[in-house]
Amino acid sequence: MLDREHKEHMGIRRLVYALGWSMKGLKATFKHEEAFRQEVYLLILLAPLGFWLGNDGVERALLVGPLLFVLIVELLNSAIESVVDRISDEKHKLSGRAKDQGSAAVLISLMLVVLCWGSVLANRLI
Numbered sequence: 001m002l003d004r005e006h007k008e009h010m011g012i013r014r015l016v017y018a019l020g021w022s023m024k025g026l027k028a029t030f031k032h033e034e035a036f037r038q039e040v041y042l043l044i045l046l047a048p049l050g051f052w053l054g055n056d057g058v059e060r061a062l063l064v065g066p067l068l069f070v071l072i073v074e075l076l077n078s079a080i081e082s083v084v085d086r087i088s089d090e091k092h093k094l095s096g097r098a099k100d101q102g103s104a105a106v107l108i109s110l111m112l113v114v115l116c117w118g119s120v121l122a123n124r125l126i
Contacts, residue, residue, distance in 0.1 A: 029078050035106070036074050043067045050117075059120050066113040073109040077102035 029036045050063030080102040084095045 025075070029075055033074070033078050036071070036078060039067075039070050039074055043071065046117075053120070062116045062120055066109070066116045070106070070109045070113060073105050077106050 030040065046067055047064050050067070051060055054060030054063050081099055084098055088095065
């Protein structure tokens with residue numbers, strides 16, 4: 001049998017709480033992470049352009065999807081950095097490696113943006 005507190009966090013109510021926690025995470029990341037702000041501005045600039053340039057749903061998805069993926073990766077990278085910083089202020093090779101790996105993931109996601117935009121736009125020129 002489920003206890004009362006668990007029952008209160010099921011169904012629609014759980015979804016409402018989850019949305020609130022997600023918004024809290026987005027706001028905190030936007031406030032504290034310059035890279036995330038820059039990537040949001042990039043999305044605001046390029047997403048409408050991607051919808052306009054895309055000839056069909058597939059092209060639009062190839063232009064806008066990777067922009068959203070960059071934000072996802074940046075959120076995960078920021079979460080890793082927050083946890084590492086919470087654990088200790090001292091330098092440690094594993095902490096540095098974790099932060100570098102998160103940064104590398106962001107770089108690769110940005111490379112995906114360039115690849116997709118380049119491929120779609122080059123297809124127009126060929």
